[in-house]
Amino acid sequence: MGLLRYIAVRAMLIVPTVLILYTLVxxxxxxxxxxxxxxxLGTKNIPPEQLEQIRHNLGLDKPYIVQYxxxxxxxxxxxxxxSMVISGRSITADLLERLPATVELAIAGLIVxxxxxxTTGFIAATKRDTKLDLGLRVxxxxxxxxxxxxLGLMFQLIFAVWLRWLPASGRIDPDVGLETVTGFYxxxxxxxxxxxxxxxxxxxxxxxxxxxxxxxxxxYTRLVRTNLVKALESNYVLAYHARGVRGSRILLHAFxxxxxxxxxxxxxxxxxxxxxxxxxxxxxDWPGIGTYLVEKVSYRDYPAIQAVVIVFAFxxxxxxxxVDLIYALLDPRIRY
Amino acid sequence: MVEILSKALxxxxxxxxxxxxxxxxxxxxxxGLAIVLAIVFMAIAAPLLTPYDPTRRAxxxxxxxxxxxxxxxxxxxxxxxxxxxxxxxxxxxxxxxxIVLSMAMGVPLGLFSGYYGGRIDRxxxxxxxxxxxxxxxxxxxxxxxxxxxxxxxxxIAIAVVYVPTYFRMVRGQVLSIKEExxxxxxxxxxxxxxxxxxxxxxxxxIPTIMVVFSLSAADAVLTEAALSYLGLSVQPPTPDWxxxxxxxxxxxxxGYWWLIFFxxxxxxxxxxxxxxxxxxxxxxxxxxRL
Numbered sequence: 001m002g003l004l005r006y007i008a009v010r011a012m013l014i015v016p017t018v019l020i021l022y023t024l025v026x027x028x029x030x031x032x033x034x035x036x037x038x039x040x041l042g043t044k045n046i047p048p049e050q051l052e053q054i055r056h057n058l059g060l061d062k063p064y065i066v067q068y069x070x071x072x073x074x075x076x077x078x079x080x081x082x083s084m085v086i087s088g089r090s091i092t093a094d095l096l097e098r099l100p101a102t103v104e105l106a107i108a109g110l111i112v113x114x115x116x117x118x119t120t121g122f123i124a125a126t127k128r129d130t131k132l133d134l135g136l137r138v139x140x141x142x143x144x145x146x147x148x149x150x151l152g153l154m155f156q157l158i159f160a161v162w163l164r165w166l167p168a169s170g171r172i173d174p175d176v177g178l179e180t181v182t183g184f185y186x187x188x189x190x191x192x193x194x195x196x197x198x199x200x201x202x203x204x205x206x207x208x209x210x211x212x213x214x215x216x217x218x219x220y221t222r223l224v225r226t227n228l229v230k231a232l233e234s235n236y237v238l239a240y241h242a243r244g245v246r247g248s249r250i251l252l253h254a255f256x257x258x259x260x261x262x263x264x265x266x267x268x269x270x271x272x273x274x275x276x277x278x279x280x281x282x283x284x285d286w287p288g289i290g291t292y293l294v295e296k297v298s299y300r301d302y303p304a305i306q307a308v309v310i311v312f313a314f315x316x317x318x319x320x321x322x323v324d325l326i327y328a329l330l331d332p333r334i335r336y
Numbered sequence: 337m338v339e340i341l342s343k344a345l346x347x348x349x350x351x352x353x354x355x356x357x358x359x360x361x362x363x364x365x366x367x368g369l370a371i372v373l374a375i376v377f378m379a380i381a382a383p384l385l386t387p388y389d390p391t392r393r394a395x396x397x398x399x400x401x402x403x404x405x406x407x408x409x410x411x412x413x414x415x416x417x418x419x420x421x422x423x424x425x426x427x428x429x430x431x432x433x434x435i436v437l438s439m440a441m442g443v444p445l446g447l448f449s450g451y452y453g454g455r456i457d458r459x460x461x462x463x464x465x466x467x468x469x470x471x472x473x474x475x476x477x478x479x480x481x482x483x484x485x486x487x488x489x490x491x492i493a494i495a496v497v498y499v500p501t502y503f504r505m506v507r508g509q510v511l512s513i514k515e516e517x518x519x520x521x522x523x524x525x526x527x528x529x530x531x532x533x534x535x536x537x538x539x540x541x542i543p544t545i546m547v548v549f550s551l552s553a554a555d556a557v558l559t560e561a562a563l564s565y566l567g568l569s570v571q572p573p574t575p576d577w578x579x580x581x582x583x584x585x586x587x588x589x590x591g592y593w594w595l596i597f598f599x600x601x602x603x604x605x606x607x608x609x610x611x612x613x614x615x616x617x618x619x620x621x622x623x624x625r626l
Contacts, residue, residue: 144611
């Protein structure tokens with residue numbers, strides 16, 4: 001029963017995180033100088049009565065404290081309000097439409113970064129103190145400082161413009177006529193058995209996922225290397241050797257233990273993954289939450305920006321909860 | 337104050353040019369310093385390095401790199417090499433401002449929060465942890481939007497995002513240092529608390545602060561580039577690498593590679609330079625402690 005209780009307590013901790021970020025963004029967006037309505041309309045030649053009307057419709061004429069709690073109440077009911085730019089456009093609907101694209105990209109990026117990071121880390125640890133090890137370690141530190149849009153655009157130049165192997169941007173070829181079920185295109189094309197759409201979605205996914213994954217892989221290389229080296233030096237590995245266990249089997253045991261911190265780190269890095277996804281999305285015109293945020297930024301659509309921050313904060317909280325649970329399941333010493 | 341500074345300086349110098357330890361850490365610091373100093377030199381000596389104005393037409397549009405225009409020209413016929421050297425000024429100013437600002441906020445808050453503890457410490461830690469856990473770029477974007485696009489506002493937005501990094505590191509260290517004997521002695525001697533904090537505890541933190549400084553400078557370079565890539569930092573035609581890269585994006589399909597390759601390379605190089613310094617320093621510190 002301890003685990004359920006732990007989950008409940010741990011889930012409660014998401015609330016303050018989301019609240020703090022909501023409050024911060026609310027304060028920043030409201031109290032700073034500049035009239036958001038004027039900023040959105042971009043002109044000052046509007047009769048005051050009409051301005052008042054717009055403010056009233058958006059609820060901006062109410063006291064801040066009322067606005068704060070009203071918005072919170074609505075968010076709790078799944079209503080993120082309406083866009084300030086396109087009047088009456090529901091932000092919740094917009095977000096729901098775009099969320100699958102971001103999640104799909106984030107998952108693909110995570111898989112790529114883990115694949116690259118774990119492989120290079122494993123090789124570096126087993127070929128310890130060789131030139132290859134040094135090379136991989138340098139690779140691990142340099143990838144982190146690659147500027148995502150640069151890497152993405154260079155990939156586009158090489159693989160889309162010069163070699164013509166892959167599409168430069170977008171999420172799917174619009175001609176393949178994919179029926180959306182879940183919003184995850186790769187999943188949808190499998191469900192509907194649309195092979196052409198599957199190929200298209202996959203080929204559009206490769207460059208963005210590679211860009212995001214490569215930049216985030218460095219820390220995994222390092223983490224896996226350090227932990228595997230430590231594990232290989234530990235007493236239980238010595239004991240295995242003493243008992244005459246085969247080398248590859250020992251490596252497997254050590255490797256499994258070296259992977260536990262990777263899970264924790266993957267969770268911690270999730271915020272970085274989301275931040276990177278924003279840049280990857282804008283670079284590849286990927287229609288996710290990141291491009292949504294950037295579109296809204298150019299119009300200074302405050303409610304929409306606020307909504308994106310809340311959704312991201314919630315996301316980060318939930319992921320860290322999931323990671324804690326996986327951690328508990330992986331490491332038998334942890335009991336709640 | 338002067339004493340702290342001079343102590344800090346000798347400390348920094350002794351870490352950068354150590355007498356006892358050598359090897360990888362020092363090599364990394366040197367490599368990083370070489371890159372950063374080269375770019376700083378570029379920023380200072382910009383008018384000597386190019387005859388062109390970065391915001392004026394210098395020739396035909398879309399010329400590929402040549403002796404005349406080493407980095408080519410863009411759609412408006414601006415010389416990209418001139419934009420690169422002058423752009424170094426923009427990014428260095430924003431990064432320097434933002435790091436100094438976030439240190440000025442994060443370090444004292446961390447010192448007091450860690451030293452005094454109690455309710456305010458818990459509240460501050462919670463606030464900082466919430467910001468720390470959140471995607472920093474998204475937060476910086478929101479702040480930059482609210483403040484309006486400009487060089488100074490971009491610096492503020494980046495500064496706010498990195499305050500928790502300094503706060504958490506400083507607070508964590510203060511928690512352990514304040515239990516040490518010399519702090520207890522200082523307290524027993526009746527030395528005022530603020531003096532204990534700044535004169536007795538702070539000097540111990542300087543090596544770690546240096547590491548965080550260079551690592552967060554690397555992050556700040558990337559965040560500044562991202563903000564200007566999204567049009568939230570300096571406004572055109574001011575030369576800025578991130579903005580130039582964004583402009584280059586429009587010409588990917590035309591294959592004008594020099595409009596993308598050079599601005600992005602500079603961003604990555606500068607970030608790598610700071611990161612190398614940070615890593616080298618942290619390796620040195622780790623070895624010194626062993």
